[in-house]
Amino acid sequence: MSMDYVTSRLGSAGEEQRLAFGGDYNPEQWPEEIWHQDVALMREAGVNLVSVGIFSWALLEPSEGVYEFGWLDRVLDLLHGNGIRVDLANATASPPPWFSSKYPASLPVTADGVRHSYGSRQAFSANSPEYRRAAAALTQAIVDRYAGHPAVVMWHVHNEYGCHNQPDFGDYSAAAFRLWLQRRYGTLEGLNQAWGTAFWSQHYYSWEEILPPRTSGTWVNPTQQLDFARFSSDALLECYRAEAAIIRAASQHPVTTNFMGSSMGLNTPIDYWRWSQEMDLVSNDHYLVAEDLRSFQELALVADLVRGFANNKPWLLMEHSTSAVNWQPRNIAKAPGEMIRNSLQHVARGADGALFFQWRASRAGAEKYHSAMLPHAGTDTKVWREVVQLGGILKKISEVAGSTVDGAQVAILHDTDARWGSELDSHPSSDTDILAETRRWHDAFYRAGITTDIRQSTDDLSGYKLVVAPMLYLVTDEGAANIEGYVNAGGHLVVTYLSGIVDANDHIRMDPLEGGGYPGAFAGILGVAMEEFHPLRAGATVELSAYGSGTIWSELGRTTTAETLASFASGATAGSPAVTRNSYGKGLAYYVATTLGGDGVSELVGSICASAGVNPAVPDIPADVEVVKRSKDGTSWLFIINHSGTEAALPVRGTELISGTAATGRLRVPGSGVAVVRLSGTA
Ligand code: GAL
Numbered sequence: 062m063s064m065d066y067v068t069s070r071l072g073s074a075g076e077e078q079r080l081a082f083g084g085d086y087n088p089e090q091w092p093e094e095i096w097h098q099d100v101a102l103m104r105e106a107g108v109n110l111v112s113v114g115i116f117s118w119a120l121l122e123p124s125e126g127v128y129e130f131g132w133l134d135r136v137l138d139l140l141h142g143n144g145i146r147v148d149l150a151n152a153t154a155s156p157p158p159w160f161s162s163k164y165p166a167s168l169p170v171t172a173d174g175v176r177h178s179y180g181s182r183q184a185f186s187a188n189s190p191e192y193r194r195a196a197a198a199l200t201q202a203i204v205d206r207y208a209g210h211p212a213v214v215m216w217h218v219h220n221e222y223g224c225h226n227q228p229d230f231g232d233y234s235a236a237a238f239r240l241w242l243q244r245r246y247g248t249l250e251g252l253n254q255a256w257g258t259a260f261w262s263q264h265y266y267s268w269e270e271i272l273p274p275r276t277s278g279t280w281v282n283p284t285q286q287l288d289f290a291r292f293s294s295d296a297l298l299e300c301y302r303a304e305a306a307i308i309r310a311a312s313q314h315p316v317t318t319n320f321m322g323s324s325m326g327l328n329t330p331i332d333y334w335r336w337s338q339e340m341d342l343v344s345n346d347h348y349l350v351a352e353d354l355r356s357f358q359e360l361a362l363v364a365d366l367v368r369g370f371a372n373n374k375p376w377l378l379m380e381h382s383t384s385a386v387n388w389q390p391r392n393i394a395k396a397p398g399e400m401i402r403n404s405l406q407h408v409a410r411g412a413d414g415a416l417f418f419q420w421r422a423s424r425a426g427a428e429k430y431h432s433a434m435l436p437h438a439g440t441d442t443k444v445w446r447e448v449v450q451l452g453g454i455l456k457k458i459s460e461v462a463g464s465t466v467d468g469a470q471v472a473i474l475h476d477t478d479a480r481w482g483s484e485l486d487s488h489p490s491s492d493t494d495i496l497a498e499t500r501r502w503h504d505a506f507y508r509a510g511i512t513t514d515i516r517q518s519t520d521d522l523s524g525y526k527l528v529v530a531p532m533l534y535l536v537t538d539e540g541a542a543n544i545e546g547y548v549n550a551g552g553h554l555v556v557t558y559l560s561g562i563v564d565a566n567d568h569i570r571m572d573p574l575e576g577g578g579y580p581g582a583f584a585g586i587l588g589v590a591m592e593e594f595h596p597l598r599a600g601a602t603v604e605l606s607a608y609g610s611g612t613i614w615s616e617l618g619r620t621t622t623a624e625t626l627a628s629f630a631s632g633a634t635a636g637s638p639a640v641t642r643n644s645y646g647k648g649l650a651y652y653v654a655t656t657l658g659g660d661g662v663s664e665l666v667g668s669i670c671a672s673a674g675v676n677p678a679v680p681d682i683p684a685d686v687e688v689v690k691r692s693k694d695g696t697s698w699l700f701i702i703n704h705s706g707t708e709a710a711l712p713v714r715g716t717e718l719i720s721g722t723a724a725t726g727r728l729r730v731p732g733s734g735v736a737v738v739r740l741s742g743t744a
Contacts, residue, residue, distance in 0.1 A: 064342045064375040064413045066315050068462040070214045071109040071146055078462035079109055080455045081377060081414025083145070084434055086111035088136050089120050090423055096136065099421060100143040102435060106445075107452030111140065111420060112379070114150040115220045116182065118199060119157035125195075128202050141212035148379075149213045151203050151304055153196040154220035155182040164191040170231030172276045177226070181427070186229040187296040188237040193303065200307045208312040217379075218304050218318040221346060227330040228293035230273040239268050241292045255566045256284040280487045284567045290481045294332045302339060315341030319379040320370070322363050323347045332477040333370050334517055343371035346380035346418070347407070351393035355504070357704045360403060361687065362503045362515075364410035366475065369515040373465055375413035378404070383417055383444045384432035392430065397443060398733045401451050402702050405735050408458070409689040409700030411466045415455065458718045458737045464693035469514040470675045471506055472525045474533055474544075475499055476517050482535030482567055483559065490596030492613045493559055495532040498656065502531045502555075505659070505666040510677030512689055522547040527673045530583075533560040535567060541582040548586050549646030553673040555665075556583050557653045558614050578618060580652075587652040588643030591618030595634050603655060604631035605639050608664055611655025615639070623652065640665065649673075683709045686730070690740075699738045706732040715740040 071079035083103070088096050103111070113136060114121070122128055140147055161168055161179035167189035170176045177184055185192040200218075207213055228234070246252040249265055258264045263282055265271055274281040274289050305316045320336070321329050322345045337343050345367040349356040367376055383400050385392040395403075404415035422433035434448045475495075483495045506513045514525070518540030522528050528547060533556070536544070541561060548554045561582030564570055570581025578590030595615040597603060602610040607627035615634040623643035629635050641652045651669060670676075678688045678699065685705040691698050698718075703709050713728040715738040730736045 063315065064377060065463050067110070067146075067215050067342070067377070068375075068413050072459070073144065076459070079459045080408065080462050081110040081416060082106075082452050082455045083108040083110040083420070084112070084417035085115060085380065085419040086113050087116065087419060087421075087423070088113075089117055089132065090425070091421065093135070095421075096139055099435075100139055100145060102440065103145055103420070104143055106434065106449045107456055108145060108420075108434075110146050110148055110214070110414065110416065112148040112150060112217050112416065113137070113140075114152045114203070115217060116152070116155050117150070118152045118155055119159075121152055121203070122157070122199055124159060125163070126198065130206055137207065137210050137212045141210070145212070146214045147210075147212040148215045148217045149203070149207055149210075150217040150220070151196075151200040151308065153199060153218070153304060156185050156192060156195065160195060161185075164189070166233070167191045169226045169229035170234075172230045172274065174230070174275065176231070181225065183224055183226040185226060186231055186233050187227070187293070187300050188229065188233040190233070193300060196300065197303055197307060200304045204308050204311045213314060215314050215342070216305075216308050216312065216316045218301055218308070218316060221319055221321045222297045222301060223294075223329045223331045224321060227297065228273070228289060230275050234293075234296065235271075235273055237296060238273055238289060238292050239271055241295065242271065242288065243268065245288070256282050256288075257566070257568060258282070283485045283487070286485055287478070287481055287567050290330060291332070291478075293330050294335070297331065298336055298339070301336070305339065317342050317344045317377070317379075320345045320367065322367050322370075323349075323359075334477055337370040337372070342374075342377060343367060344377040344379040345370075347378065348380075348382055348386055349403070351385065351389055351391065357402065357406060357687070357702075358504050358507050359500065360406050361410060361507055362500055364407050364412065365503070365513055366515040368411040368466060369517075371411065373411070373467070373514070375463060375465065376411055378407040378412040378415045380416060380418040381407070382432050383434055383436075383448060385430070387428050387431040394432070398447070400444075400447055401454065402704065402733070402735055404451055405454070405700060405737070406687060406702055408455075408461070409466075409687070409691065409702065411691070413462050415451070454719055454735075457721075458698075460718070460739070461691055461693075461698050461737070464691040464696075464698065466512065466689060467692055468690075469512045470526045471511055471513045472516045472520075472522060472528045473499060473503055473513050474518050474528060474530045475515050476533065476535070476540065478537070478565065479518075479533045479535045482563060483532055485567070489594045490613065492596065492599065493532065495534065498531040498557060501656070501659070501662055502529050502557075502666070505662040507687070508663060508684070509666060509670065510679065510682035510686075510688055511670065511675060512678065519543055522552060523550065525552065526675050527553045527555070527669060529555040530560050531557045535563050535565065536561050536582050537565045544583070545586055548648035548650050551647035553649050553651075553669060554586070555651045555653065555669065556580065556587060558616060558655065579616070583650070583652075584621075586643065586645050586650045587641065588621050588623030588645070588650070589618060589638060589641055589652050590621050591616045591637075591654065593617040595632070597632075603629055603634070605655070605661070606630045608640055608661035609658045610661070611639065611657055613656040614654070616654045618654075626651075629655070679711055679713065682711065686711070697740045699740055701728070701730050701736040701738070703730045703732060703734050708732055713738050713740070
């Protein structure tokens with residue numbers, strides 16, 4: 062079961078597949094006569110899929126066990142009558158006030174011991190038995206009523222798990238955490254070893270002594286923090302599993318829950334790699350950071366990551382915005398055309414549709430300043446015209462549905478545990494940032510026109526010519542062995558500083574008798590032995606003998622078998638290797654011991670790609686022109702998204718689907734424009 066199931070149910074008779082187009086539809090915020098205008102305008106824009114009922118619990122269940130489905134019956138019938146399909150929510154994301162006031166112990170508690178109130182959304186602890194019971198009952202009632210409704214084609218469990226309410230440090234979670242730890246470690250001795258409790262007199266003699274990492278005088282045991290992050294993700298996953306199981310017992314439609322993969326949201330308490338295994342199709346919400354002048358590159362990074370979660374299968378962009386959001390410091394509106402480019406970037410990178418939060422801009426509530434497909438100002442607006450235009454474009458390119466972004470030659474590794482581990486407190490520098498480092502490397506490939514997959518350290522890497530591990534701080538034994546095997550067999554690997562430093566328990570990888578040096582897991586592959594971290598002062602740079610200068614980090618150490626490509630040339634580490642290359646097995650392994658500037662990363666990426674035989678989809682791609690290829694059954698489509706203000710010309714032959722014209726060798730894409738070409742012959 063997959064995205065194909067949905068896209069093959071979105072068109073009218075005779076159409077094989079349609080890309081999904083629509084958004085969250087919240088008709089309960091409006092009087093019923095508005096609903097008729099809604100569906101008429103949805104038809105005008107070509108909307109074919111809407112998510113309904115996400116925040117409707119309070120209206121669907123006005124008191125415990127009493128359900129009122131009449132209004133939802135009418136909404137679904139109206140949508141069905143107009144050929145609009147529904148991604149139906151089970152409405153468990155926000156328990157109503159009657160529930161929270163009746164079961165106050167279900168409310169989540171912060172690390173400081175403050176119990177959250179209700180009055181916003183998502184006010185529950187994942188480990189509250191009352192919440193789980195009520196969510197299961199509501200799910201069952203909704204599925205009983207709507208599993209057979211002809212408008213429904215997929216299920217939307219909950220909404221953005223982990224948004225606002227995690228982790229919960231209350232007593233329910235404390236009890237569940239102990240059970241989780243017992244399953245993980247078996248014995249208290251195992252836990253004491255894993256947590257390194259010989260340090261600071263933290264030895265546990267009874268399971269009952271163990272707590273969530275609540276606020277304490279200073280740094281709480283790091284392994285306890287890491288395990289609590291893992292446990293908190295698993296606790297929410299149990300909620301998802303229980304609700305999905307109820308749905309699956311009664312319905313064939315695919316089940317998903319929407320992830321929060323955006324650069325702000327990536328730092329969520331959810332291990333999406335694990336969760337993805339449980340999705341019938343992966344769906345993601347993405348919002349630009351409006352201040353970010355290269356937000357399109359961040360979008361590309363996130364879309365590549367989500368495609369990784371989806372294991373390269375088509376996925377669904379469940380939410381993005383037509384223009385401004387309401388929750389950033391300055392909610393900057395999108396420029397003309399930006400929304401269309403954003404949507405098509407997601408499609409280029411594997412999404413089989415583009416949905417928005419939300420259909421009609423709210424009149425009341427905390428999100429009334431959030432943009433929507435239908436703005437407050439109505440249809441005589443920039444946003445509405447672009448929405449209609451996008452609907453038309455998605456229809457014209459619908460043949461790409463079901464195709465995939467195959468054949469990336471480069472993988473960037475990003476493990477959830479590496480992120481969580483690297484973000485723990487009491488580390489060498491508060492400036493080190495795994496997401497920023499990952500983005501720097503992704504940006505260099507992006508600028509070079511090279512599509513990258515994002516994978517985990519334990520994934521099969523054998524198909525990649527080049528693998529980059531930016532700050533893979535925590536690596537498991539399995540991940541380290543997989544990476545070693547990849548290089549040994551002939552792969553090219555780049556490892557940055559703060560990689561392979563700790564094991565799965567956040568213990569330093571070292572040999573206490575022999576020494577040897579950092580980075581423990583990879584020192585042998587890299588042919589280096591680094592002995593002392595020298596993080597830099599805020600804003601300081603360190604000179605390098607090549608590749609410009611570095612920031613944030615430097616190291617004192619030496620090569621063992623590697624060749625030095627650049628040394629630190631100033632400061633306390635002058636003379637130590639900064640960029641190295643080592644022959645290992647049949648492969649090559651590079652080490653980068655500082656944060657290179659953008660030009661330095663690009664220069665290094667350029668030379669490594671040349672030696673690894675990595676090429677862009679099309680030669681000589683102009684700056685800020687994004688080119689990504691999707692393929693299916695021997696046909697390929699090239700997405701060309703011009704983020705620059707100037708016309709780009711590319712060597713492409715085929716049919717440009719948006720204009721319906723032939724591309725006969727040199728395709729011109731206007732500044733800020735887009736093109737989607739069904740290729741004939743090779744690009
Ligand atoms: C998402 C959420 C939506 C809406 C949106 C606003 O995180 O799923 O319900 O709040 O943000 O940007």
